[in-house]
Each structure stands twice: as structure tokens, then as C-alpha cells.
Amino acid sequence: AQSVTQPDIHITVSEGASLELRCNYSYGATPYLFWYVQSPGQGLQLLLKYFSGDTLVQGIKGFEAEFKRSQSSFNLRKPSVHWSDAAEYFCAVVPKGFQGAQKLVFGQGTRLTINP
Amino acid sequence: DTEVTQTPKHLVMGMTNKKSLKCEQHMGHRAMYWYKQKAKKPPELMFVYSYEKLSINESVPSRFSPECPNSSLLNLHLHALQPEDSALYLCASSQSSGLAYEQYFGPGTRLTVT
Numbered sequence A: 001a002q003s004v005t006q007p008d009i010h011i012t013v014s015e016g017a018s019l020e021l022r023c024n025y026s027y028g029a030t031p032y033l034f035w036y037v038q039s040p041g042q043g044l045q046l047l048l049k050y051f052s053g054d055t056l057v058q059g060i061k062g063f064e065a066e067f068k069r070s071q072s073s074f075n076l077r078k079p080s081v082h083w084s085d086a087a088e089y090f091c092a093v094v095p096k097g098f099q100g101a102q103k104l105v106f107g108q109g110t111r112l113t114i115n116p
Numbered sequence B: 001d002t003e004v005t006q007t008p009k010h011l012v013m014g015m016t017n018k019k020s021l022k023c024e025q026h027m028g029h030r031a032m033y034w035y036k037q038k039a040k041k042p043p044e045l046m047f048v049y050s051y052e053k054l055s056i057n058e059s060v061p062s063r064f065s066p067e068c069p070n071s072s073l074l075n076l077h078l079h080a081l082q083p084e085d086s087a088l089y090l091c092a093s094s095q096s097s098g099l100a101y102e103q104y105f106g107p108g109t110r111l112t113v114t
Helices: none
Strands: A003-005 A010-014 A019-021 A024-026 A032-038 A044-050 A056-058 A064-068 A073-078 A087-094 A110-115 B004-007 B010-013 B018-025 B031-037 B044-050 B053-057 B064-070 B073-079 B087-094 B109-113
Touching: A003 A087, A010 A019, A019 A110, A024 A073, A032 A064, A032 A073, A044 A056, A044 A064, A044 A073, A073 A087, B004 B087, B010 B018, B018 B031, B018 B087, B031 B073, B044 B064, B044 B073, B053 B064, B073 B087
Parallel strands: A010 A110, B010 B109
Antiparallel strands: A003 A024, A019 A073, A032 A044, A032 A087, A056 A064, A064 A073, A087 A110, B004 B018, B018 B073, B031 B044, B031 B087, B044 B053, B064 B073, B087 B109
């Protein structure tokens, strides 16, 4: 079945530590890939996107993501987290080959907690 | 400017009320979206408007009625809602409804149905 999977529901890291959030997708053709962040009670902010080209994508707030076709993954990374990074992170895809307006499909989200 | 605004921020309504949610963008985007998000869940697509025409309705109950009066505005009219409709309602827009365009989200309207 076509899906977006974020294997980690909740991750806790210490401030200043590195971070990697996992995202896997299952689609016949590589979809368009996105990471969004949502602070409590807020809307979603686009961190970065991958459409094609260089497989290492730089985003806002010091985040980057790496697309790995062989693993059907698009993992989000940050070298050193800050307390303000505590939020819910959603991986999302727009499947290709769909006739009509785009449908953004979200993973279940990963909640990030930062220890001081 | 990548801002999508939504009003009101919070709304409490009874099951017999009629209310409307409003969304606005001034980025020249031609596609606009309504999502519903329950607590601790990802957003779920409700409606898509492309060039002010409804192009996707994800089998949403008729008590939710979308309207796109012009390319900058998107409304969601609410009538006879149920308590289970309480959620965060998010609006988004994108340059086009084509596949390779990112969506920008508003801050949402927190709806409580009593």
C-alpha cells in the first residue's frame, strides 16, 4: 500500500546534541518530498523540500535532509538542536502520476522533546 | 511574504449555530486548501480549490461548505456541527495545484463544538 511512515512517534534529545528524524515512503515512483514543523497549537511551517537533483537538501533553521532512493527514505537532520526546536515534525509527500490537484499526504508525525 | 492568515483564531459554537472560517493569502497563489487536524494526528485534506473552482472534496459531510469568492480568499461555512468536529482547521495555499509546488499553511482556527 502507498504510505508515508515515520517510525519514531517520540524522540528526546539533549540540547546541543545532533538529531535525525526518519521518514520512509512506499510509492511506485519517487514522490515529491517535504518536511514540515508544527509548534503546539500552531500551523505548519515548511522546513525543506526535495523535487529532484542534489540528494542533500538544505532548509531553514539549520535543518537538512538526505534523499536515499535505494532506501526510500528522506531523513531530517540537524547537527545541534536548540530548545526552540521542540515541536511536532511531519514528513509529507505529493505522489506523482495523480491526475488532478495535488494531494499532500502526511506521515503520523514525530514529537521532539529537548532536554536542557 | 509567505503568509497565510486565518480568522478567527478560536471559535466555540453550539451544534445549532452557523459560523464561518476565513482564510486569506496575498502571494498570488492559485490553489487553496482546507485541512482538519485532530489532536496528536496529522492534517487531513478536506477540500482543494484550483483557480477558484472546487477540484477535490474528500467526501466531507455537507455540514462543511467551502467557498472561494476570489483568488485570495477561502471560506469554510459551518452548520449543524457535531462535537467530533472539534479540531484545528488549517488553510494552505500553493502557487498552483500542480504536483511540484509546496503548500504554505496558516496558523489555524481552533474550533470547539459544544
